[in-house]
Amino acid sequence: MKLVIIGGVAGGATAAARARRLDEKAQIVIFERGEYVSFANCGLPYYVGQVIKERAELLVSTPETFKGKYNIDVRVQTDVLAIDRQAKRVRVRDLQTGQSFDEPYDKLILSPGAEPLRPPLPGVDLPGVFSLRSIPDSDRIKAVVDAGQAKTAVVIGGGFIGLEMADNLVERGLKVTLVEALDQLMPPLDREMAALAHQNARAKGVDLRLSTKITGFAQAQGGGLTVDTEGGGQITCDMAILSVGVRPENALAKAAGLELGPRGHILVNNALQTNDPDIYAVGDAVQIWDYVTGLPVAIALAGPANRQGRIAADNAMGRLSVYRGSLGTAVVKLFGQTIASTGPSQKFLAQNNVAHLVSYSHSANHATYYPGAETMLVKLIFAPSSGRVLGGQIVGGEGVDKRIDVLATAIRAGMSVFDLEELDLAYAPPFGSARDPINVAGMVAANIMRGDVKAVLPPAVAAMDPERDVLIDLRFKEELDEAATIPGSLHIPLPMLRAALPGLDKSKRYILYCAIGLRGYLGYRIMSQSGFEAVNLGGGYGLYTPWMS
Amino acid sequence: MKLVIIGGVAGGATAAARARRLDEKAQIVIFERGEYVSFANCGLPYYVGQVIKERAELLVSTPETFKGKYNIDVRVQTDVLAIDRQAKRVRVRDLQTGQSFDEPYDKLILSPGAEPLRPPLPGVDLPGVFSLRSIPDSDRIKAVVDAGQAKTAVVIGGGFIGLEMADNLVERGLKVTLVEALDQLMPPLDREMAALAHQNARAKGVDLRLSTKITGFAQAQGGGLTVDTEGGGQITCDMAILSVGVRPENALAKAAGLELGPRGHILVNNALQTNDPDIYAVGDAVQIWDYVTGLPVAIALAGPANRQGRIAADNAMGRLSVYRGSLGTAVVKLFGQTIASTGPSQKFLAQNNVAHLVSYSHSANHATYYPGAETMLVKLIFAPSSGRVLGGQIVGGEGVDKRIDVLATAIRAGMSVFDLEELDLAYAPPFGSARDPINVAGMVAANIMRGDVKAVLPPAVAAMDPERDVLIDLRFKEELDEAATIPGSLHIPLPMLRAALPGLDKSKRYILYCAIGLRGYLGYRIMSQSGFEAVNLGGGYGLYTPWMS
Numbered sequence A, B: 001m002k003l004v005i006i007g008g009v010a011g012g013a014t015a016a017a018r019a020r021r022l023d024e025k026a027q028i029v030i031f032e033r034g035e036y037v038s039f040a041n042c043g044l045p046y047y048v049g050q051v052i053k054e055r056a057e058l059l060v061s062t063p064e065t066f067k068g069k070y071n072i073d074v075r076v077q078t079d080v081l082a083i084d085r086q087a088k089r090v091r092v093r094d095l096q097t098g099q100s101f102d103e104p105y106d107k108l109i110l111s112p113g114a115e116p117l118r119p120p121l122p123g124v125d126l127p128g129v130f131s132l133r134s135i136p137d138s139d140r141i142k143a144v145v146d147a148g149q150a151k152t153a154v155v156i157g158g159g160f161i162g163l164e165m166a167d168n169l170v171e172r173g174l175k176v177t178l179v180e181a182l183d184q185l186m187p188p189l190d191r192e193m194a195a196l197a198h199q200n201a202r203a204k205g206v207d208l209r210l211s212t213k214i215t216g217f218a219q220a221q222g223g224g225l226t227v228d229t230e231g232g233g234q235i236t237c238d239m240a241i242l243s244v245g246v247r248p249e250n251a252l253a254k255a256a257g258l259e260l261g262p263r264g265h266i267l268v269n270n271a272l273q274t275n276d277p278d279i280y281a282v283g284d285a286v287q288i289w290d291y292v293t294g295l296p297v298a299i300a301l302a303g304p305a306n307r308q309g310r311i312a313a314d315n316a317m318g319r320l321s322v323y324r325g326s327l328g329t330a331v332v333k334l335f336g337q338t339i340a341s342t343g344p345s346q347k348f349l350a351q352n353n354v355a356h357l358v359s360y361s362h363s364a365n366h367a368t369y370y371p372g373a374e375t376m377l378v379k380l381i382f383a384p385s386s387g388r389v390l391g392g393q394i395v396g397g398e399g400v401d402k403r404i405d406v407l408a409t410a411i412r413a414g415m416s417v418f419d420l421e422e423l424d425l426a427y428a429p430p431f432g433s434a435r436d437p438i439n440v441a442g443m444v445a446a447n448i449m450r451g452d453v454k455a456v457l458p459p460a461v462a463a464m465d466p467e468r469d470v471l472i473d474l475r476f477k478e479e480l481d482e483a484a485t486i487p488g489s490l491h492i493p494l495p496m497l498r499a500a501l502p503g504l505d506k507s508k509r510y511i512l513y514c515a516i517g518l519r520g521y522l523g524y525r526i527m528s529q530s531g532f533e534a535v536n537l538g539g540g541y542g543l544y545t546p547w548m549s
């Protein structure tokens, strides 16, 4: 048995190691075009940011450790040029010697990854315009920053790599402009959730330009670059980081006639097998499917690449193993915030006509009487029929990563919002609350499901019928001294509401709101049981502001 | 409809608030014997520790806020003396006026909590011997510490309240002796897991006395106390905290003829209804059942009390709502460590003859190349038939609380160790790894289930057959310079193992070990496929040392 693997990082190295454990006698070869195998791509932004101090930390394994631990033949700086499916061999070039040769295989696993998109814009190849995928890429960027040559940077693209670069460049003292063509950062999230990150980025001094397209780059007068934007704008800077997404590395697969998806990803079945039964493919290069809806997606993340590598190795070595799809669970640290999502977004479900409901809840990460509590906003997306959780998004500070993992587990298990209400999560004051944010999110969603509250969202305020709708702000006077209110609201602090009812008009519809949606719900319960038509503004003023921004 | 609630803290206050939301018109009365309702019991140790600076922070609500928000009549300092089930009324005494009166009810919810055990030992009522349940209790302890009168303390009892007190007293600069009658701290965990906490406590300068029974207290010569221990030992100290467990507050229930369990807890059905259909009971006072096994348990934790309060209110107000049992998920911060568990322990399962397997894995809480990674040890307990996860225990630093919550969710969902392997958890370097500790725990357990590894545990080393068994230490030489090895081991670093095989004896059984169990597994794969009998020492030397301690 001879297993050949193309690509020696997240998916490829994992598949190779697993294959060896399954078969001590197999011959296993990894071809890796770059200088390094098994390195920490995900650490690169933090290496530039000097959070990771030693370059050597990025090297998870080397060809030598692979040989020693796994008896695997790793050939770095070796490019695979073609796959001959008939003859079951690959054509390979040693980039150091320039020599080419053929290497036969019984089974082949492709984990060639993806390459950063470089749109064909004027000036895109100027020095000073960088992409980030490999260690040498990070060396180049870091050298410029280390030399103190850059005081300002433009980061183009608000996906997680762009955001991590922006974060780390700010840490290094650069003034950063962040440019994104869409109207939001972090595309896996819905816009109103990303809006919390927009507010924070701006508060931290980042020049954030949403809905802004780049049209080209030029050398600036007296050094540096100018970045041109659609509509004639120009941003000058000392360096630009281009992180506008990735393209699957599909050249080999395409040339070999393997089936590709509409966006060029290699197609695989649930054994991660291509249309050639002897060839498997994993990682950033493949199209897989969303765990919840079964719809095709491509997810360029290390966790899925890792799991896929292990499963593909199982199948290649003759042990049946099934990949069940991905939730695309992701998290990013950005200017002190944590931004996370799991499962399909609301916009993805809407585009695909999948029925869904949403709920929002703000919660503290731990008991508020214990110092240092930070607020997070939790969005749940769930099925209107069963309450099954479809997706979740959380923006906040500490503890966001915990809650997104609980949601990812719950979604994977097919749990409903009713299950979330009852989850038995660990509580001590430094870690949580007797009602964890996930319990609360479940309760808020379950109350919608059970019809115990009628919730509206911020657009309902803009769409108000002035004849019929009346806003009531239920916050305390002291809170309004510090925060704005929605113009035209009556102000009745919740504890006064019962006494105020006789003065209210039963022919009106009252839109109740407070800071986060809790007192709005309490007000709803009072009014709806007292003969009034009322609705609660879900997420309260704390969602209204970013939503409207 | 008139609802009367006895006890106004975790369970009672929650039930009252929920009942109001369900019925705006009901009459709702809370009787609370103490001075405060709705206070943060869980914050008390941190108030003593001055982590929580303001006493007012402990008061989550007051009778006034309850009136305003919920229109609920809260009567503090009002003791319920008796329940007259026939007449459906309670006999009540106002502790301020000394007057007694009757209060009728339609439905009654009991949430009287539990009281700290005070064993009838000589000197137990001496000044300087404290218990901790209420705000006044914490005032008394804090006053002594604030006055600088105490330099040394003995904490008696290694449950979570004792541990939190020990932690906070150490923070306040006291020298602490921690005495526990059992051979371990944190009884919900199994001993080998608690042993990690023992090591840490000792390293942090705590005088830890396990398997030590207290026999009495006496006034010491020249002030302070002496604490007598079985066998004649004496510990002198300035103050003692008695936290040897709680007893359900069952006097009212018992006198009213409500059914009690063997340890005096109030018995309830899954609607949290007692044997009197108009009386519900929740919280520390009730016996419920373990979610996994269905076996009876009593769990004195705020999360369950809270959820039970909400469910009892539903039922009392005529809305069917089912309690499904508890996992007893718990977490505690202790001398910089985090100690957590969910679901039944191995010893509980063993006592009850429930078949189970266990696995251990050490993992870093986030990418090791990102600074500040801390190691945690994860124990999984799972069903031998299906691999269903039954329980989990984790000891480590940051991120332990996250993983225990993921496990609690998985257990609740009935997931198996195979599901854990594939969980799609969020990964970015500050938060996790491409393989999260929970994925790794799942893989290690699943490998046992699939027969891909034969694992033994530390007792197998003591039980070795010297004729047949040979230990191999697979660590590198440099590692052994810093750590001890098991006497009598061959030393073959993993990368040399393949080359060393010809010199090994196929009639022996090789017990392989490394630091954490990973290379032991790799070694097992190599040897078992090369015609040798081998086993892996699960958890490696990192489990062996605490286990043997």
Ligand SMILES: Cc1cc2nc3c(=O)[nH]c(=O)nc-3n(C[C@H](O)[C@H](O)[C@H](O)COP(=O)(O)OP(=O)(O)OC[C@H]3O[C@@H](n4cnc5c(N)ncnc54)[C@H](O)[C@@H]3O)c2cc1C
Binding pocket: A006, A007, A008, A009, A010, A011, A012, A031, A032, A033, A034, A041, A042, A043, A044, A045, A078, A079, A080, A081, A111, A112, A113, A114, A132, A133, A134, A161, A249, A252, A282, A283, A284, A285, A299, A300, A301, A302, A303, A305, B427, B428, B429
């Ligand atoms: C800067 C950065 C930060 C990231 N941060 C995170 C994060 O925080 N969390 C997360 O989950 N994911 C993160 N990722 C994504 C993650 O690294 C990828 O999803 C993962 O590495 C994909 O694995 P893969 O095996 O498909 O591709 P890769 O790991 O990229 O490996 C593919 C390898 O194949 C080689 N190759 C391609 N074609 C050939 C050929 N013809 N011959 C020989 N070799 C070839 C390439 O040189 C490459 O080294 C990050 C990525 C980057 C670039």
Ligand SMILES: Cc1cc2nc3c(=O)[nH]c(=O)nc-3n(C[C@H](O)[C@H](O)[C@H](O)COP(=O)(O)OP(=O)(O)OC[C@H]3O[C@@H](n4cnc5c(N)ncnc54)[C@H](O)[C@@H]3O)c2cc1C
Binding pocket: A427, A428, A429, B006, B007, B008, B009, B010, B011, B012, B031, B032, B033, B034, B041, B042, B043, B044, B045, B078, B079, B080, B081, B111, B112, B113, B114, B132, B133, B134, B161, B249, B252, B282, B283, B284, B285, B299, B300, B301, B302, B303, B305
């Ligand atoms: C110091 C400490 C720290 C803790 N830390 C944690 C933690 O970190 N995490 C966690 O999950 N749990 C923790 N707990 C446990 C948690 O507080 C309890 O499980 C929870 O409060 C139980 O709720 P309950 O309603 O059953 O009882 P309680 O909250 O104790 O309320 C019962 C109330 O009923 C009143 N009462 C009793 N009998 C009568 C009567 N006859 N008439 C009138 N009133 C009566 C009592 O005065 C008492 O106030 C801690 C507890 C303590 C004491």
Ligand SMILES: CC(C)(COP(=O)(O)OP(=O)(O)OC[C@H]1O[C@@H](n2cnc3c(N)ncnc32)[C@H](O)[C@@H]1OP(=O)(O)O)[C@@H](O)C(=O)NCCC(=O)NCCS
Binding pocket: A008, A009, A010, A011, A013, A014, A017, A018, A021, A037, A038, A039, A040, A041, A042, A043, A060, A061, A302, A306, A310, B360, B361, B362, B363, B434, B435, B440, B443, B444, B447, B516, B517, B518, B521
């Ligand atoms: C490191 C790498 C080579 C994977 O190697 P690997 O040997 O499969 O991974 P591990 O060492 O974690 O696991 C080895 C085995 O030990 C077991 N194991 C893992 N951690 C363990 C632990 N803490 N205790 C006991 N056993 C453990 C696993 O079950 C696994 O065996 P299995 O797959 O047969 O079940 C590969 O993931 C890699 O190159 N990573 C770096 C690149 C990358 O991932 N980049 C993107 C993220 S920055």
Ligand SMILES: CC(C)(COP(=O)(O)OP(=O)(O)OC[C@H]1O[C@@H](n2cnc3c(N)ncnc32)[C@H](O)[C@@H]1OP(=O)(O)O)[C@@H](O)C(=O)NCCC(=O)NCCS
Binding pocket: A360, A361, A362, A363, A434, A435, A440, A443, A444, A447, A516, A517, A518, A521, B008, B009, B010, B011, B013, B014, B017, B018, B021, B037, B038, B039, B040, B041, B042, B043, B060, B061, B302, B306, B310
């Ligand atoms: C605070 C206390 C009175 C409970 O009151 P409560 O009104 O039930 O609790 P909350 O304010 O959290 O929730 C009120 C309602 O708002 C909803 N809600 C909670 N948080 C929300 C949020 N962030 N956004 C929107 N709605 C929210 C809930 O769904 C709940 O309604 P429901 O039960 O009808 O579904 C009670 O738990 C208590 O006394 N706690 C202190 C004592 C204690 O717990 N001690 C032990 C731990 S230290």
